[in-house]
Amino acid sequence: MVKLQEAIKLAVSAHDGQVDKAGMPYILHPMRVMLAVAKEAKTHPLAGYTLGELMIAAMLHDVVEDTQVTLKQIENTFGGVVALIVDALSHRSGEVYRAFILRAKENPAARLIKVADVLDNLSRIDSLPPEQQGIESRYRTALTVLNGTRELSLEIANEYKMKQQPEVGA
Numbered sequence: 687m688v689k690l691q692e693a694i695k696l697a698v699s700a701h702d703g704q705v706d707k708a709g710m711p712y713i714l715h716p717m718r719v720m721l722a723v724a725k726e727a728k729t730h731p732l733a734g735y736t737l738g739e740l741m742i743a744a745m746l747h748d749v750v751e752d753t754q755v756t757l758k759q760i761e762n763t764f765g766g767v768v769a770l771i772v773d774a775l776s777h778r779s780g781e782v783y784r785a786f787i788l789r790a791k792e793n794p795a796a797r798l799i800k801v802a803d804v805l806d807n808l809s810r811i812d813s814l815p816p817e818q819q820g821i822e823s824r825y826r827t828a829l830t831v832l833n834g835t836r837e838l839s840l841e842i843a844n845e846y847k848m849k850q851q852p853e854v855g856a
């Protein structure tokens with residue numbers, strides 16, 4: 687797991703100084719996504735991928751999109767499998783959001799990490815200022831596209847919906 691330590695260090699340094707929309711250190715998000723992916727992959731191993739590859743890719747899932755780190759750098763340090771996953775998780779400039787999600791879905795590891803990513807984003811949505819809560823529909827689109835692949839995502843999405851419903855129209 688030496689490579690995982692390297693991935694954690696790289697993510698910490700790449701996201702240094704960044705905060706999420708609620709003002710929390712950004713690194714907490716990839717950390718949570720990595721832990722959620724590790725938990726899921728330990729109970730339901732994903733054929734063709736090691737636990738280490740999944741955890742490293744989860745840790746690095748936002749660095750290409752949001753920092754100076756390049757796919758080439760990831761490939762050189764962590765190998766082609768991890769680079770392919772991170773590429774599938776990086777929204778390209780000008781790419782239609784739905785097309786991006788469909789592309790992520792094609793890579794089984796990226797699909798698993800994307801579900802964990804979206805669920806973590808949904809879990810934080812209550813802490814967003816009201817004017818930013820419209821982003822919820824984007825996350826819902828993502829879950830709809832990714833759904834049918836992991837019962838976990840359906841369960842949690844339903845739970846979230848039930849929790850939100852009483853507030854609709856309030």
Ligand SMILES: [Mn+2]
Nearest residue numbers: 715747748803
């Ligand atoms: Mn993310």
